[in-house]
Amino acid sequence: MxxxxxxxxxxxxxxxxxxxxxxxKHMVLARALDERLVHLQKEGKLASHLSAIGEEAxxxxxxxxxxxxxxxxxYGREAGGALFRGMPLASYLSHVFGSSGDGGKGRQMPGTFxxxxxxxxxxxxPIGTQITHAVGFAWAAKLKKDDVVALSCFGEGAxxxxxxxxxxxxxxxxxxxxxxxxxxxxxxxxxxAERQTAASSFWLKGIAYGxxxxxxxxxxxxxxxxxxxxxxxRAARGEGATLIEATTSRKTDPVARVKxxxxxxxxxxxxxxxxxxxxxxxxxxxALALAQSEPLPPRESMFDDVYRSVPWHLHEEREELQKCPK
Amino acid sequence: MPxxxxxxxxxxxxxxxMRKDPRVxxxxxxxxxxxxxxxxxxxxxxxxxxxxxxxxxxxxxxIIGTAIGMAxxxxxxxxEIQFADFIYPAFDxxxxxxxxxxxxxxxxYASKIVIRSPVGGGIRGGHYHSQSPEALFIHTAGLKVVCPxxxxxxxxxxxxxxxxxxxxxxxxPKRVYxxxxxxxxxxxxxxxxxxxxxxxxxxxxxxIAWGAMLYEALAAADxxxxxxxxxxxxxxxxxxxxxxxxxxxxxxKTGRVVVVHEAPKTCGFGAELVALINExxxxxxxxxxxxxxxxxxxxxxxxxxxxLPLAHRILPAVLDTxxx
Ligand SMILES: Cc1ncc(C[n+]2csc(CCOP(=O)(O)OP(=O)(O)O)c2C)c(N)n1
Numbered sequence: 009m010x011x012x013x014x015x016x017x018x019x020x021x022x023x024x025x026x027x028x029x030x031x032x033k034h035m036v037l038a039r040a041l042d043e044r045l046v047h048l049q050k051e052g053k054l055a056s057h058l059s060a061i062g063e064e065a066x067x068x069x070x071x072x073x074x075x076x077x078x079x080x081x082x083y084g085r086e087a088g089g090a091l092f093r094g095m096p097l098a099s100y101l102s103h104v105f106g107s108s109g110d111g112g113k114g115r116q117m118p119g120t121f122x123x124x125x126x127x128x129x130x131x132x133x134p135i136g137t138q139i140t141h142a143v144g145f146a147w148a149a150k151l152k153k154d155d156v157v158a159l160s161c162f163g164e165g166a167x168x169x170x171x172x173x174x175x176x177x178x179x180x181x182x183x184x185x186x187x188x189x190x191x192x193x194x195x196x197x198x199x200x201a202e203r204q205t206a207a208s209s210f211w212l213k214g215i216a217y218g219x220x221x222x223x224x225x226x227x228x229x230x231x232x233x234x235x236x237x238x239x240x241x242r243a244a245r246g247e248g249a250t251l252i253e254a255t256t257s258r259k260t261d262p263v264a265r266v267k268x269x270x271x272x273x274x275x276x277x278x279x280x281x282x283x284x285x286x287x288x289x290x291x292x293x294x295a296l297a298l299a300q301s302e303p304l305p306p307r308e309s310m311f312d313d314v315y316r317s318v319p320w321h322l323h324e325e326r327e328e329l330q331k332c333p334k
Numbered sequence: 335m336p337x338x339x340x341x342x343x344x345x346x347x348x349x350x351x352m353r354k355d356p357r358v359x360x361x362x363x364x365x366x367x368x369x370x371x372x373x374x375x376x377x378x379x380x381x382x383x384x385x386x387x388x389x390x391x392x393x394x395x396x397i398i399g400t401a402i403g404m405a406x407x408x409x410x411x412x413x414e415i416q417f418a419d420f421i422y423p424a425f426d427x428x429x430x431x432x433x434x435x436x437x438x439x440x441x442x443y444a445s446k447i448v449i450r451s452p453v454g455g456g457i458r459g460g461h462y463h464s465q466s467p468e469a470l471f472i473h474t475a476g477l478k479v480v481c482p483x484x485x486x487x488x489x490x491x492x493x494x495x496x497x498x499x500x501x502x503x504x505x506x507p508k509r510v511y512x513x514x515x516x517x518x519x520x521x522x523x524x525x526x527x528x529x530x531x532x533x534x535x536x537x538x539x540x541x542i543a544w545g546a547m548l549y550e551a552l553a554a555a556d557x558x559x560x561x562x563x564x565x566x567x568x569x570x571x572x573x574x575x576x577x578x579x580x581x582x583x584x585x586x587k588t589g590r591v592v593v594v595h596e597a598p599k600t601c602g603f604g605a606e607l608v609a610l611i612n613e614x615x616x617x618x619x620x621x622x623x624x625x626x627x628x629x630x631x632x633x634x635x636x637x638x639x640x641x642l643p644l645a646h647r648i649l650p651a652v653l654d655t656x657x658x
Contacts, residue, residue: 055458106636114636121368134420135392166560168391170423196392198368202462308638314631323602325629329640332647 023233025275031072032266033284035064038088040288044296045104057082058119063191065262066254070159070189070230073240079127081142086121086161095124101299114305136162143179146186158186158244167213168204171230180218185243187236188251191226203329214251225264226254227262243252335451335517340510343485343518344374347492350362352382357494362397371416372452372511381545404434405445410496414468415451418505419462432501433476447496452508454546454596455642460635466597471503472574479573480525481505483548485516487571498529499525507545513654530577536564539656540584542607543572543594547643551594554648563656573603582615590655594643599627621658
């Protein structure tokens with residue numbers, strides 16, 4: 009099953025053929041999953057969904073450049089990358105439907121998941137906050153002399169947040185082993201990139217903070233992978249952070265591009281593609297049906313995890329809730 | 335009089351005041367061409383242009399900080415924070431700067447802005463699209479805080495807020511943005527700040543609410559009436575400065591109080607209201623004033639309808655208070 013591909017343990021730039029095949033399979037899964045969830049949202053069966061359609065090359069190129077020990081500080085569109093890194097599909101879908109199988113106990117809106125299995129930190133909705141977390145996490149690894157790099161993922165809108173500037177500044181000053189991956193899709197909801205910056209591009213914002221900036225074609229899996237892999241190596245060598253701007257566009261389909269590459273090299277065929285597509289369909293049919301039939305978390309669970317143990321006032325509130333008719 | 339929902343009434347107030355007063359402008363994330371994520375500013379960009387309906391970079395601190403500067407120059411910005419949950423990057427500007435401008439300059443400077451922001455849960459938004467942070471701003475000296483429950487009040491209170499000399503946080507209960515409908519006069523009128531409304535008169539228990547929870551309080555009052563308990567439901571409308579006279583007058587009549595709010599109970603505005611009632615109307619009380627509020631947890635996604643202080647949680651509190 010595609011969702012159980014084990015990530016390789018070593019840096020492998022340029023990408024080995026079988027790695028590209030594995031990535032492609034996951035990109036197809038991510039696309040199909042997004043399409044299904046977008047559809048469920050339109051039908052009103054899902055409150056919201058943060059789709060990655062058209063941005064798969066940036067997401068997978070970045071994730072594939074990480075080593076097993078590295079971590080991801082994401083914002084909501086990177087679910088496909090988490091599946092690739094070992095988050096079980098069932099857990100992700102339980103999260104999406106906020107059901108009892110969700111590791112986050114149904115407390116967050118779809119997309120803002122956490123997965124220790126995939127080394128994905130806990131995401132939140134406020135834009136930009138994960139950027140400083142990634143810096144601190146990587147900095148801590150450096151202080152403890154661990155060979156760990158943090159990848160911080162965000163959209164270009166986030167470059168207007170205070171945390172972006174603070175994060176880059178701290179990363180520069182403390183040479184934190186962090187990679188900033190800015191997905192520039194040109195829009196923050198309805199606001200165009202020109203309203204986020206008067207500068208000609210986002211990558212050059214690193215320069216003022218002493219953080220080198222790199223621009224790549226965000227529709228090209230290999231270009232993104234190469235840039236992030238170089239930044240990971242640089243960070244691991246103790247040379248500090250890199251800011252990568254991956255610009256995505258709707259002109260080409262990043263998933264189809266990988267398929268063409270594989271077919272041209274006779275690593276993949278139409279037949280493989282059809283077989284894979286039907287496997288993915290079957291897998292999603294089963295997993296979606298399961299997740300949607302799962303019960304919601306029990307109402308008493310609302311009071312858990314506010315603190316490590318439940319204080320008196322939450323005990324009282326839990327009792328109050330239990331007395332309420334359902 | 336045209337019937338409108340809250341979205342339309344707020345839009346109408348903005349349009350009206352922008353036509354009348356050239357200093358008034360709207361700014362925020364997505365407020366321009368698309369007219370805001372809830373479409374509250376729809377059509378304003380087309381009518382007033384990009385200098386008065388401004389899509390900003392994604393920075394709440396930037397939005398409020400520059401709005402304060404604009405106000406110092408004499409404009410009257412009405413910035414929108416897309417969800418109140420995203421107001422915190424601007425918290426420093428609101429608490430340290432906006433709230434204190436008049437006081438720290440001995441009255442020489444004031445920075446008059448109205449921050450509009452949708453609040454409240456019940457829309458499947460999880461932690462960060464559901465919170466009700468009014469108490470944080472009521473606690474901050476120098477800010478006025480308003481939360482309308484219906485279209486008529488929304489327009490009248492927004493016009494009053496824009497014309498008020500002090501900074502106002504104007505919280506819009508998004509759960510009833512489209513559900514609450516009513517007649518809204520065309521043209522000019524205001525609803526005075528600092529005045530509560532008696533939405534339902536009654537003699538047994540005072541129920542204090544605002545925003546979307548007003549409707550839950552009214553639903554609970556209907557049920558209570560079937561059991562012989564007549565609630566007087568107060569819609570505060572302006573949260574701060576609160577209409578203390580209206581509260582005391584009602585408590586004198588009923589001697590019993592239930593305060594309802596979505597925000598967590600602990601240090602929520604209900605705590606202040608109960609303290610005020612104890613200070614100012616203690617001798618009239620027949621039962622301890624109580625709060626029915628959001629639980630003291632972050633706002634949950636799947637369990638939001640269990641979290642919110644809906645009518646089924648208000649009713650037993652009302653009956654207990656009545657029979658105390
Ligand atoms: C602090 C904050 N303000 C506003 C929002 C509302 N919001 C959600 S997504 C979004 C646009 C984000 O754009 P970008 O960072 O470019 O990422 P993209 O959605 O394009 O991937 C906004 C304004 C938010 N989540 N957090």
